[in-house]
Amino acid sequence: xxxxxxxxxxxxxxxxxxxxxxxxxxxxxxxxxxxxxxxxxxxxxxxxxxxxxxxxxxxxxxxxxxxxxxxxxxxxxxxxxxxxxxxxxxxxxxxxxxxxxxxxxxxxxxxxxxxxxxxxxxxxxxxxxxxxxxxxxxxxxxxxxxxxxxxxxxxxxxxxxxxxxxxxxxxxxxxxxxxxxxxxxxxxxxxxxxxxxxxxxxxxxxxxxxxxxxxxxxxxxxxxxxxxxxxxxxxxxxxxxxxxxxxxxxxxxxxxxxxxxxxxxxxxxxxxxxxxxxxxxxxxxxxxxxxxxxxxxxxxxxxxxxxxxxxxxxxxxxxxxxxxxxxxxxxxxxxxxxxxxxxxxxxxxxxxxxxxxxxxxxxxxxxx
Amino acid sequence: xxxxxxxxxxxxxxxxxxxxxxxxxxxxxxxxxxxxxxxxxxxxxxxxxxxxxxxxxxxxxxxxxxxxxxxxxxxxxxxxxxxxxxxxxxxxxxxxxxxxxxxxxxxxxxxxxxxxxxxxxxxxxxxxxxxxxxxxxxxxxxxxxxxxxxxxxxxxxxxxxxxxxxxxxxxxxxxxxxxxxxxxxxxxxxxxxxxxxxxxxxxxxxxxxxxxxxxxxxxxxxxxxxxxxxxxxxxxxxxxxxxxxxxxxxxxxxxxxxxxxxxxxxxxxxxxxxxxxxxxxxxxxxxxxxxxxxxxxxxxxxxxxxxxxxxxxxxxxxxxxxxxxxxxxxxxxxxxxxxxxxxxxxxxxxxxxxxxxxxxxxxxxxxxxxxxxxxxxxxxxxxxxxxxxxxxxxxxxxxxxxxxxxxxxxxxxxxxxxxxxxxxxxxxxxxxxxxxxxxxxxxxxxxxxxxxxxxxxxxxxxxxxxxxxxxxxxxxxxxxxxxxxxxxxxxxxxxxxxxxxxxxxxx
Numbered sequence: 001x002x003x004x005x006x007x008x009x010x011x012x013x014x015x016x017x018x019x020x021x022x023x024x025x026x027x028x029x030x031x032x033x034x035x036x037x038x039x040x041x042x043x044x045x046x047x048x049x050x051x052x053x054x055x056x057x058x059x060x061x062x063x064x065x066x067x068x069x070x071x072x073x074x075x076x077x078x079x080x081x082x083x084x085x086x087x088x089x090x091x092x093x094x095x096x097x098x099x100x101x102x103x104x105x106x107x108x109x110x111x112x113x114x115x116x117x118x119x120x121x122x123x124x125x126x127x128x129x130x131x132x133x134x135x136x137x138x139x140x141x142x143x144x145x146x147x148x149x150x151x152x153x154x155x156x157x158x159x160x161x162x163x164x165x166x167x168x169x170x171x172x173x174x175x176x177x178x179x180x181x182x183x184x185x186x187x188x189x190x191x192x193x194x195x196x197x198x199x200x201x202x203x204x205x206x207x208x209x210x211x212x213x214x215x216x217x218x219x220x221x222x223x224x225x226x227x228x229x230x231x232x233x234x235x236x237x238x239x240x241x242x243x244x245x246x247x248x249x250x251x252x253x254x255x256x257x258x259x260x261x262x263x264x265x266x267x268x269x270x271x272x273x274x275x276x277x278x279x280x281x282x283x284x285x286x287x288x289x290x291x292x293x294x295x296x297x298x299x300x301x302x303x304x305x306x307x308x309x310x311x312x313x314x315x316x317x318x319x320x321x322x323x324x325x326x327x328x329x330x331x332x333x334x335x336x337x338x339x340x341x342x343x344x345x346x347x348x349x350x351x352x353x354x355x356x357x358x359x360x361x362x363x364x365x366x367x368x
Numbered sequence: 369x370x371x372x373x374x375x376x377x378x379x380x381x382x383x384x385x386x387x388x389x390x391x392x393x394x395x396x397x398x399x400x401x402x403x404x405x406x407x408x409x410x411x412x413x414x415x416x417x418x419x420x421x422x423x424x425x426x427x428x429x430x431x432x433x434x435x436x437x438x439x440x441x442x443x444x445x446x447x448x449x450x451x452x453x454x455x456x457x458x459x460x461x462x463x464x465x466x467x468x469x470x471x472x473x474x475x476x477x478x479x480x481x482x483x484x485x486x487x488x489x490x491x492x493x494x495x496x497x498x499x500x501x502x503x504x505x506x507x508x509x510x511x512x513x514x515x516x517x518x519x520x521x522x523x524x525x526x527x528x529x530x531x532x533x534x535x536x537x538x539x540x541x542x543x544x545x546x547x548x549x550x551x552x553x554x555x556x557x558x559x560x561x562x563x564x565x566x567x568x569x570x571x572x573x574x575x576x577x578x579x580x581x582x583x584x585x586x587x588x589x590x591x592x593x594x595x596x597x598x599x600x601x602x603x604x605x606x607x608x609x610x611x612x613x614x615x616x617x618x619x620x621x622x623x624x625x626x627x628x629x630x631x632x633x634x635x636x637x638x639x640x641x642x643x644x645x646x647x648x649x650x651x652x653x654x655x656x657x658x659x660x661x662x663x664x665x666x667x668x669x670x671x672x673x674x675x676x677x678x679x680x681x682x683x684x685x686x687x688x689x690x691x692x693x694x695x696x697x698x699x700x701x702x703x704x705x706x707x708x709x710x711x712x713x714x715x716x717x718x719x720x721x722x723x724x725x726x727x728x729x730x731x732x733x734x735x736x737x738x739x740x741x742x743x744x745x746x747x748x749x750x751x752x753x754x755x756x757x758x759x760x761x762x763x764x765x766x767x768x769x770x771x772x773x774x775x776x777x778x779x780x781x782x783x784x785x786x787x788x789x790x791x792x793x794x795x796x797x798x799x800x801x802x803x804x805x806x807x808x809x810x811x812x813x814x815x816x817x818x819x820x821x822x823x824x825x826x827x828x829x830x831x832x833x834x835x836x837x838x839x840x841x842x843x844x845x846x847x848x849x850x851x852x853x854x855x856x857x858x859x860x861x862x863x864x865x866x867x868x869x870x871x872x873x874x875x
Contacts, residue, residue, distance in 0.1 A: 008728025012714065012721075019716040019757075203712040207773075210676045210783075211729050212702035 002217055009213070009221025017191065017225060020198065022281065026190055031183050031233055035240055049133055050077040052090045052099040059107035061148070068144045069100070074136045091123050091164060098122055098133045110149075110156060117158045124163035131246050134161060173248075173333055176241045178301045181328050184234040185295075185321060188264050190288045191226040192271025196363070197284035215364055222275075223268050230264050231257070238332075251331035255341055259331065262348050263324040269355025270320075276362040295321045320355075323348045370434065371395040372525050372556040373419055378428035380414055380579075387426070388414040390579035396558055396572075401551055403567035403587070404560040406576035407605055407792040408763040412560045413453070415576070416527050419558070420450045433524055446474075449523035453530050455514030459503030463494055463513055466502050470517040488516040491546050506664035508539025515546070526550065528559045532566065533790040534709075536663040536818050537856050538863060544569065563819070564793055565856075568597040575604050598821070601793065608797045614747045616805030620778050629654045629781055629812040630675070634684035637670050644670045645835045648684070652828075654780075657803065657813045659823050661859060662832030668816045669709070671832070672785050675814070676706055688781055705779035709786045711766045713773060715759030719750055722758050722773060730777035744772045764795040771799065775806070782806070784815040788822065800825055820855040831862055838866045 017023045051069060055062050069075050079096060081087055087099045101119040109116040120137050122130040138159055145157050199205035208218060241247045249256075274287035296302070298312060299321035305313060316322045323344040330336025330344075373396040380389040388411045396402050404412050417423045418430060421437030421444055430437055435444045457466055464485070471481050489495045492512040497505065502513060511531050518526065526547070532540045544566065547557055551571075559570065567573050568587045575583040582604050583590070590600040602608055630652040637645045645667040652658045660668045673679040675686040677697045686693045691700035713722050723744060727737040745751055748768045753761060758769060767787065774782065782803070788796045796819070804825060807813050815826065823829060824843050831839040831846065839846055839862050843855055850861035 004733065005729055005731055008725055011728070012717070012725045015717050015721055016714065202715065203708060203710055204714055206678055206708055207706065207712045208729075209678055210701055210704060210706040211726075212698055212704075212731070213729055214698045 002214075005213060005217050006220050006224070009217065010224050013195065013221060013225040016198070017229070020194075023191060023194055027187055027229055027233065031187065031237055034179065034183060035237060047074055048076040049074050049098060049136070050079065050096045051075055052079045052081050052087050052096040054081050054084065054087055054099065054101045056104045057102045057106035061107040061110055062102045064148060065102070065141070065144050066100075068140050069137075072136070072140055074133075087121060091121060094123065097126070097129060098137060100137070113152075113156065115156055115158055117160055119160045119162065121162045121164060130163055135246065173245070174329060176245050176247050177328050177332050178325060180234060180237045180241060181321070181325055182296055182301070183237060184230050184260075184264070185267055186288075186292055187233055188226050188230040188267045189271045189274075189292060190285060191229065192222065192268050193274045193278070193284040193288040194281055195222050195226070196272070196275035197278040197281050200278075201280050215360065219272065219360055219363060222272060223265070226268060226271070227261075227264055231260065234260060247332065249332055250335040251333075252335075252338075255338065256331045259324065259327045259341065259345055259348070262345060262352055263320055263327075266320040266348060266352035266355050269352060269357075269359045272359035273355060273362050276359060276365075295319050298322065299325050301325055317347065318351065318354075320348055320351045323351075369398055372398045372433055373558070374429075374431040375419075376429045378418065378430060379426050380411075380418060380423060381426040387579055389418065389425075391428070392579065392581055394574065394581060394584065396556060398556050399551055399554050400571040401547065401557040401559060402572040402574060403570035404558065404574050404576065405562070405564065405567045405601060405793075407794055410576040410792075411579040412576055413529055416450070416529050416558065416560060420448060420527055421445075422450075446521060447523055448525045448527060449518040449521055450527045451514055451518040451529065451531055453533070455511070455517070457502045457510060457514060457517070460501065462499050462501055463489075463505070464498040466513060467517060467520065471520050474521045476520060484520060484522075488519045491519065491549065492516040493542065493546075506539075508535045508543070508664050511535055511539070511543060512546075515543070519550075524555060526555055526557045528557065530560050530562060530790065532561060532563060534664075534786065534818065537820060537859050538663055540566070540818075541860070562790055562792060564598045564601055565594045565820075567601075568594050575601055577605050598793065602797065605792075605794055608794050608801075610797075610801050613802045613805035615775065615802045616809050618743055618747070619775070619806060619809055619811070621780055621810045622778060627654075628652060628687075629656075629689055630658070630814055631687040632671065632675060632684070633686065635671060635674055635681050635686060636683040637667075637674060637679065638682040643835045645674070648837060650830055650837065650840065652812055652814060654812055655807050655810045656827045657807050657815065657825060659826035659829040660814065660816045660832060661823055661829055663863065666832040667835040668832050669785065672783065672814075672816060676704060676783050677701060702777075703779055703781050705774035705777070705782045707770050707774045707782075707784045707787045709789065711758075711770060713758050713766075713769060716757060718755050718757055719761070719769060720754045722769065723750075723776070726773040726776055732777070740776060744776065748772055763791060767791050767795060767799065771802065780811060782811055782813045782815075784813065786816050786818065788817065788819060796822070820859065823855045823859075831859065833863050833866050834870075838862060 017027070053066055055066065066078060070078050079090065081090065087101065090096045091099060099121040101121065103117060106116055106118070118141060120134060122134055124130055141157055141159060142155065145152070145155050196205065199208065238249070242249060270291055271288065274291065275284055278284040278287055298308070298316050298319050305316050305322060308316070326344045327341055330340060373394070375392060375394040378389055378392045379387050381387045392415070404415070406412055414423065418425055419432050419437060421432070421441040424438050432444055433447050437444055458469065461469065467485055467488070471484070476484060489498070492515055494509065494512055494516060497509065502510065505513060515531065532543060535543065540563070547559070551557060561567055570587060573583070573585065573587040574581055587597060591597040628651040632648050632650050635645055635648040636643060648671055660671065662668050670679065674681045675693065677693050677700070688700045689703045691703070693700045714725065717725065720741070723741045724737060727740055732740060745754065750769070753765060758766065761769065771787070788799055791799070800822065803813055817823060826843060828840065828842055829846055830837045839849060841849065846862065847853070847855065847858045850858040850865070852858040852861050
């Protein structure tokens with residue numbers, strides 16, 4: 001019977017979230033808008049790329065490959081260079097954004113059906129650009145192989161990528177991953193913060209209290225819908241970043257979702273706490289932002305935690321965003337070993353227990 | 369004499385459906401109080417807003433104080449006072465600050481201001497409350513302050529849209545007296561109301577239904593007595609033919625134990641050093657309808673909230689079917705059906721979604737739910753509204769939906785907090801018809817109301833004043849106690865008597 005009641009509550013919550021223009025906007029607009037702005041501010045399509053080519057092979061095959069680049073719509077100038085030094089100079093001076101290096105044995109290995117290495121050197125300082133240019137170059141090389149060696153099922157050309165100055169394109173990926181975290185946080189936070197306050201404002205809250213629902217059931221009904229919504233949105237945003245920013249996902253999926261779950265619970269606890277003390281939706285939104293801004297500033301997203309004054313470093317121990325950012329970056333980008341994940345997950349579990357119990361205490365106290 | 373308002377063949381059509389005002393012709397006599405009554409959705413508010421120039425007519429003509437309300441609105445604004453259903457008082461400003469604000473908005477200059485304030489505060493009897501925050505005033509006093517602000521512009525025509533909703537009988541009497549005095553100075557008053565006794569006491573009366581006028585004339589031509597007038601008006605509106613309440617017939621009363629179903633045991637609630645409720649003890653027997661009456665701010669609502677677990681008592685407790693509301697809240701509440709003062713279902717959900725949500729919360733399984741919902745849809749004729757959002761329902765239907773959700777789980781106890789506030793007479797009759805039938809079946813009802821005719825339906829009444837029950841008994845007993853003929857006289861009499869006792873003991 002309690003399950004049935006909770007399901008009714010959850011269903012109601014979804015209907016209300018969807019019907020309330022405020023919260024509907026909240027779950028659709030900011031995630032899409034911010035990610036799209038990010039995407040477009042970072043210009044998704046790049047044209048007029050200049051490329052340096054170090055062709056040590058000097059064969060028909062190598063020239064064919066180079067002409068593929070020449071005829072593509074993205075590349076403008078192809079500058080032939082003679083040695084690695086010139087490649088380095090041109091990239092350093094930002095004369096080219098990419099350099100293609102073909103070895104002396106390129107043609108022979110290719111014709112004799114052996115694995116061939118092709119090196120792409122990218123300017124890692126322009127992280128986003130590098131990612132995009134890399135995508136184009138890889139496509140062109142793939143097309144070349146498919147066109148000239150149509151019978152091969154397995155591609156023989158290996159593309160070796162070197163991102164100079166910023167080997168893993170850390171900045172862009174970290175930003176994108178952190179952005180996904182922050183967006184998921186603010187959605188979970190504001191949705192829960194609005195939920196009780198909205199019912200108070202509308203006068204429906206009394207009706208809930210007077211029904212035979214226990215406060216545990218009411219709280220479950222308030223936690224589960226935002227949890228599901230934020231998990232789904234985080235997944236969608238994750239896929240989005242993977243497609244549009246080529247952010248790899250190298251870690252363990254179960255670990256990712258488990259940490260996400262714990263993290264979201266800790267944030268929902270804070271949202272509920274705010275909601276239990278607010279009388280109107282405006283207060284709730286203000287309350288949510290009052291928490292969110294400092295939480296992000298003290299998360300290590302903007303400046304590393306280790307660089308903060310001691311006092312603030314101590315405070316960050318209560319900040320769920322801090323621990324989760326480490327997990328996100330680690331699991332998404334680095335396949336962080338489980339024991340390191342747990343090191344950050346355990347504090348998160350404690351924070352979640354703390355915030356959820358504070359919320360339920362506040363909820364019961366404020367019934368009066 | 370030229371009438372204050374002349375309306376000829378007026379029609380107002382909103383985007384969809386039937387016209388709100390349908391080819392209506394009407395004159396409002398100068399210097400008189402004209403009452404406007406009719407069921408919810410009859411077009412009363414629309415008519416008032418058209419007269420004030422806040423809406424544009426679709427067809428026909430209106431002349432308000434010899435001006436065209438749409439074209440000469442600026443000129444008209446200085447001559448009329450309009451008090452909407454919910455007057456926009458600033459709750460965080462004091463009485464005098466609210467007045468100052470509205471005086472500035474009406475462009476009243478300094479020298480006149482003080483004199484005018486004295487006058488309107490005298491009329492509304494608020495002189496002693498100048499520094500009080502508007503939010504801290506009782507419901508009746510808020511309406512008086514609203515009236516005071518409306519009177520600031522010294523209007524020739526006063527348009528009042530249900531000013532007495534949720535106001536207790538004493539404050540209502542005072543409000544009517546004040547307005548009555550204004551007509552002596554030649555002011556014209558157009559007053560929309562849901563209280564038929566009020567309308568009966570006015571000079572003229574207009575009964576509207578579905579955008580048309582179905583009666584216009586002296587109220588006393590309909591009937592000499594208030595009850596007779598009520599019967600006549602209800603008949604005009606289409607009448608109410610009670611059939612046996614299907615709601616009560618289908619109701620299954622489950623549990624049965626103990627003599628007293630509802631008990632309040634020495635309930636008290638203290639805010640600071642002020643007792644909102646003290647020494648409140650009563651026992652309600654199975655099947656009784658128990659009324660809590662009293663002026664605004666007497667502690668009825670606070671008692672009510674404590675008894676259903678919405679507020680924690682400072683002292684004492686309440687029991688429902690023998691279950692302590694503090695120790696076993698969930699169990700105690702499971703016996704309870706609750707209807708709040710204002711509409712408190714989910715306005716953004718459709719009627720069907722609301723019904724299915726509440727049936728789910730009460731723990732009915734899918735089959736029981738379907739059956740119960742179908743049953744309720746039949747009883748209350750919800751069929752055509754099923755997919756409509758609850759907030760868009762006509763008031764009468766909202767009230768029916770609230771009742772439906774409150775009784776869905778066959779609770780042996782019903783708590784109704786001003787359930788009929790602002791509801792039209794026919795819907796009120798229907799509502800009480802159900803309640804009386806339910807109580808015959810053994811459902812115990814606790815109710816608060818400001819309608820004295822409803823108080824007569826109660827088996828027993830507890831009269832509240834300043835946080836204490838000052839008299840308890842059947843309506844007949846209370847009337848004998850106060851030596852009064854009507855319930856309203858008994859109410860006013862008993863409270864006045866108590867006031868005198870307090871004054872005496874303070875000396």
